[in-house]
Amino acid sequence: MRSPGTDRLRVAVGRGRLQAPCPPPSGGRAEQAPSMIDSGAPASSAPRRCPGRVGDRPALVQWHYPVLHTRAAVATTAAMHDNTQVLSPPPAPGNPNNANGASADGFVPPRGSRASLGRWLTAMVLSAVAAALLISALLIENFARAHAERRAVESLRQVAVDFRDALDRGMAQQFKEVRVLAQLEPFRRFDEPEAMRRALDQVQIGFDHFAWLGVTDGQGKVLAAAGGLLDGVDVSKRPWWQGAKGGQPFVGDVHAALLLEKLLPRQNEPWRFVDFAIPLLDQRGQLQGVFGVHLSWGWARQIKSELIDATMSSHQADALVLGKDGVVILGPSDREGKKMPIGDEHGQGLRHHEVDGVDYFAVSVPSQGYGLYPGLGWTVLVRQPVAVALSDYYGLRRQIILSAILLLAAAVPLSWWLARRMSRPLNELANAIAQRRHLSEDALPSVGGYREAAMLSHALNDLAHRQAVQDRSLAELNASLELRVQARTLELHEALQLQESSERRLRTIADNLPVLISYIDAEERLQFLNATFRTWMGMEPDAALGRPLLEVIGPVLHAQRLPFLKGALAGVRQRFETRSETNGVARDMLAEYVPDLRPDGSVAGVYTLATDITPFKQVERELDQLSRVDPLTGLPNRRQFESRLSESIARTRRNQRTMALMFMDLDRFKAINDTLGHAAGDVVLRAFADRVRGAIRETDQLCRLAGDEFVLILENLHDPQAATLVAEKVLEVVKVPLTLQGRELQLSTSIGIACHDGGAESDVALLGRADDALYAAKSAGRGCWRLAD
Numbered sequence: 009m010r011s012p013g014t015d016r017l018r019v020a021v022g023r024g025r026l027q028a029p030c031p032p033p034s035g036g037r038a039e040q041a042p043s044m045i046d047s048g049a050p051a052s053s054a055p056r057r058c059p060g061r062v063g064d065r066p067a068l069v070q071w072h073y074p075v076l077h078t079r080a081a082v083a084t085t086a087a088m089h090d091n092t093q094v095l096s097p098p099p100a101p102g103n104p105n106n107a108n109g110a111s112a113d114g115f116v117p118p119r120g121s122r123a124s125l126g127r128w129l130t131a132m133v134l135s136a137v138a139a140a141l142l143i144s145a146l147l148i149e150n151f152a153r154a155h156a157e158r159r160a161v162e163s164l165r166q167v168a169v170d171f172r173d174a175l176d177r178g179m180a181q182q183f184k185e186v187r188v189l190a191q192l193e194p195f196r197r198f199d200e201p202e203a204m205r206r207a208l209d210q211v212q213i214g215f216d217h218f219a220w221l222g223v224t225d226g227q228g229k230v231l232a233a234a235g236g237l238l239d240g241v242d243v244s245k246r247p248w249w250q251g252a253k254g255g256q257p258f259v260g261d262v263h264a265a266l267l268l269e270k271l272l273p274r275q276n277e278p279w280r281f282v283d284f285a286i287p288l289l290d291q292r293g294q295l296q297g298v299f300g301v302h303l304s305w306g307w308a309r310q311i312k313s314e315l316i317d318a319t320m321s322s323h324q325a326d327a328l329v330l331g332k333d334g335v336v337i338l339g340p341s342d343r344e345g346k347k348m349p350i351g352d353e354h355g356q357g358l359r360h361h362e363v364d365g366v367d368y369f370a371v372s373v374p375s376q377g378y379g380l381y382p383g384l385g386w387t388v389l390v391r392q393p394v395a396v397a398l399s400d401y402y403g404l405r406r407q408i409i410l411s412a413i414l415l416l417a418a419a420v421p422l423s424w425w426l427a428r429r430m431s432r433p434l435n436e437l438a439n440a441i442a443q444r445r446h447l448s449e450d451a452l453p454s455v456g457g458y459r460e461a462a463m464l465s466h467a468l469n470d471l472a473h474r475q476a477v478q479d480r481s482l483a484e485l486n487a488s489l490e491l492r493v494q495a496r497t498l499e500l501h502e503a504l505q506l507q508e509s510s511e512r513r514l515r516t517i518a519d520n521l522p523v524l525i526s527y528i529d530a531e532e533r534l535q536f537l538n539a540t541f542r543t544w545m546g547m548e549p550d551a552a553l554g555r556p557l558l559e560v561i562g563p564v565l566h567a568q569r570l571p572f573l574k575g576a577l578a579g580v581r582q583r584f585e586t587r588s589e590t591n592g593v594a595r596d597m598l599a600e601y602v603p604d605l606r607p608d609g610s611v612a613g614v615y616t617l618a619t620d621i622t623p624f625k626q627v628e629r630e631l632d633q634l635s636r637v638d639p640l641t642g643l644p645n646r647r648q649f650e651s652r653l654s655e656s657i658a659r660t661r662r663n664q665r666t667m668a669l670m671f672m673d674l675d676r677f678k679a680i681n682d683t684l685g686h687a688a689g690d691v692v693l694r695a696f697a698d699r700v701r702g703a704i705r706e707t708d709q710l711c712r713l714a715g716d717e718f719v720l721i722l723e724n725l726h727d728p729q730a731a732t733l734v735a736e737k738v739l740e741v742v743k744v745p746l747t748l749q750g751r752e753l754q755l756s757t758s759i760g761i762a763c764h765d766g767g768a769e770s771d772v773a774l775l776g777r778a779d780d781a782l783y784a785a786k787s788a789g790r791g792c793w794r795l796a797d
Contacts, residue, residue, distance in 0.1 A: 124431065125430070125431040125434060127427070129423070129426065129430055130424050134416075134419060137415070137419040141412045145409070145412050148404075149404075149405055149408060157369070161371055164371040164390045165371045165373065168373040168390040169373055170315065171316055171390070172373045172374075172376075172388040174311050175311065175386065175388070176376060179381050180381035182217075182303055182307075183259060183284060183381045184380070186301045187380075189221075189301075190286035190288065195207065195288070195299055196296070198225060198231060202232075205233065205239075208222065209235065212234040217303060217306070218302070219265075219268065219272060219303070220272075220300075221234040221299075221300070223298070223299050224244075224297050226295050227244060228242055228243050229241070229242050229244075230242075238268070243267075243300075247260055247283070249298055251285055252287045253295060255293070257284075257380075258283070259381065259382065260285075261332070261385075262281070262305055262331065265278065268281075268302065277306075279304070282302075282305060284301040286299045308329070308338050309338060312327060312329075320390075323392060324393055325396075327389070328340070328390075328391070329388055329389075330372075331385070331386060332386070333347070334347050334387075335347050336348050368391040368394060369394055369397050370389055371390050371391075372387050373387070375388065436453070437465055515538075518538040519539035520539070523618060524537075524544055524616075524617070525615075527604070527614070527615055527616070528573070529613040532557045532558070533555065534554070534555060534560060537552055544591060545561070557573075561590075565590070568586050568588060573614065575601070576603050577614060578611070579609075581600070581602055581603065583598075586599060595622050596620070596621050596624075598618070598621045600618075602617075603615075636648040638712045641712050643697055643712045643718075644710075649711035652721060653771045656721050657771055659723065660765070664766055665723070665725065665766070666725040666763055666766075667721065667723045668721075668722040668761055668762065668764070669721060669761070670719065670720040670721075670734070670778065671717070671719055671760040671778035671779050671781065671782040672717070672719070672720065673716045673717045673718065674716040675755075675790040675791060676790075677692070684749060688748055688749060691748060692753070695746055696716075696718070696757070697712065699741045700720065700742070703740075704722075704737075705722075708723075708734075719775075732761065739759070739793065742757045756790060758785040758786050758790050758791065759781075759793035760794055761778065761794065762777035762778035762781060762795075763795070777797075778796060780796060784796075
């Protein structure tokens with residue numbers, strides 16, 4: 009394929025846009041611009057323009073050779089300055105500037121340039137000082153605020169983590185104590201409720217944070233409880249009993265007391281509990297009862313009071329515990345039971361939220377559980393008013409503002425003095441230049457003050473000499489430039505011919521490869537196709553170029569390739585196999601999609617290579633078929649039998665019908681092999697397979713396992729009796745004598761039958777039962793069947 013730049017260059021050469029240079033006008037020199045000092049009026053006619061000259065060079069040449077465009081402009085400048093470096097007459101002596109900002113020769117600066125250098129320098133210095141102060145103040149303020157917020161986050165997070173860990177470890181300890189108590193022998197004597205109650209009373213004395221302890225029977229009725237509370241009450245509907253009924257320990261979230269609120273002693277706050285429940289199982293794992301404990305939530309309040317309340321109050325901060333739903337379960341009394349808005353998380357885990365007009369910094373830490381205690385999804389929230397957390401920062405900000413004002417006030421007189429000192433040498437140099445008709449007339453006076461002013465006067469003295477030398481060089485360059493353009497044009501033409509030859513070779517190679525090669529752009533349009541496309545698709549490549557891929561190959565083939573095409577357009581190389589039918593021919597193909605990456609990493613399109621692997625796939629399918637079929641009898645072998653048996657059991661479970669598995673082998677088959685040879689044995693096996701196939705339904709599945717062992721799968725039976733009828737039929741057809749090598753053989757088979765009615769029995773177990781039944785038939789004298797239990 010050709011690049012766009014190459015195509016444009018070829019068109020330019022073909023149309024003759026790179027023309028030979030135009031001959032110079034009479035005299036052999038480039039045309040000169042009219043002198044500006046002759047009359048002060050513009051020239052009456054424009055200079056003659058030539059399409060072949062550098063100044064009128066086509067844009068394509070200027071794009072390929074940017075230096076030509078620059079040198080053309082330089083050549084034009086040289087023509088205008090050829091021997092015409094005479095300046096305007098000097099102004100009259102005196103002050104070069106009048107009161108209106110005009111010079112002595114009447115020059116008035118344009119609007120926006122009338123302010124003096126001194127004023128501009130003063131404004132720039134003051135602006136720089138103000139900007140530096142502002143940036144410094146903002147940086148310091150941002151750093152100070154970030155530092156203050158970071159300190160607040162670290163302090164609050166440490167308190168939150170300590171409180172969270174104390175809650176998790178405390179809950180884990182309570183959970184462990186409850187599990188240990190549940191293992192005590194008195195709580196498993198369900199026939200001695202009085203002894204159980206006395207043991208519960210003794211436990212409650214040592215664990216005063218357990219508001220209620222009790223043991224229920226397997227139906228949820230309380231057998232015994234500490235203090236006799238709720239004795240005989242049915243608690244089977246309570247969540248803690250339902251949670252332990254399944255055989256696993258249960259930990260319930262904080263909730264208000266329902267049955268015990270009126271039975272327990274009154275206190276300042278309503279009773280709230282955390283429930284623990286341990287199932288009591290017998291040796292067989294059956295539920296006998298449940299050991300339940302209500303942990304008073306006052307235990308958590310005591311931990312909070314002892315651990316962090318004193319420290320938090322000194323910093324005007326407080327800590328709260330939120331449930332999974334965001335409701336406060338431990339905290340200030342006016343917030344408990346209410347949903348707490350904690351705001352969005354900012355950097356470093358900091359949150360902002362406002363409550364009752366007070367803006368807070370807050371850090372939240374989720375509970376994680378500890379040991380066997382799984383955790384209840386609580387969140388510990390520690391907060392502090394923003395005004396308290398950033399008090400030091402606010403004081404520093406006031407100091408920064410005052411210091412900035414003082415520094416700015418001191419910078420005003422200093423900047424004015426500095427501006428006057430810098431502008432004085434430039435004014436002297438401007439007055440000296442205004443007194444001269446030519447730049448090289450006399451040496452300019454040396455000005456002092458600073459190094460740059462002296463360098464400027466020296467540069468102006470050297471300007472006239474350097475300009476004359478440069479004009480001569482530009483004239484010589486202009487004369488040789490056209491010849492160089494002709495040479496470069498010829499080189500480009502030769503390069504285009506070489507590129508076309510290379511493209512023809514690449515096209516010939518691509519068209520003769522036995523693969524389909526294409527290029528798809530980012531809009532899924534075909535931009536290149538080799539000749540294989542014509543053979544496979546029955547369409548000329550030129551007719552498909554520029555069209556969408558979906559339109560060319562159709563929605564079915566497009567849907568097969570779309571996920572891989574999207575992956576390649578995302579920059580990931582794709583390799584996959586697919587099977588499709590095009591132009592009446594079905595092909596298995598190995599396709600590879602290679603992204604065309606631009607220098608910036610974006611994807612311009614996708615190169616695709618598709619190889620026809622149909623012969624290899626056909627061989628693969630034939631090999632797979634041979635691995636699943638017994639070559640002697642043509643029956644499914646053991647490998648295929650195992651998959652068919654699993655499928656039959658699955659169908660039986662879905663249909664709720666009966667299936668049977670018959671395990672068969674030929675009686676005394678070894679004797680046939682030993683006397684008549686293995687070739688005769690193969691004939692017997694084939695005859696046996698043919699006879700059984702003729703006696704069963706088409707839907708029944710006969711398979712050969714190994715040697716003389718066969719299995720038969722019967723599905724959709726009404727009852728096991730139907731399987732026995734098939735077995736009788738098989739016994740009859742096998743008994744028919746078989747003439748082999750001039751001898752008449754009397755064949756018989758033994759059959760073991762195992763039925764399956766959709767239960768949980770595995771295929772291995774079913775085959776084992778059929779095998780046991782087969783051995784029972786052998787033991788019964790052969791030539792019969794036996795039904796497994």
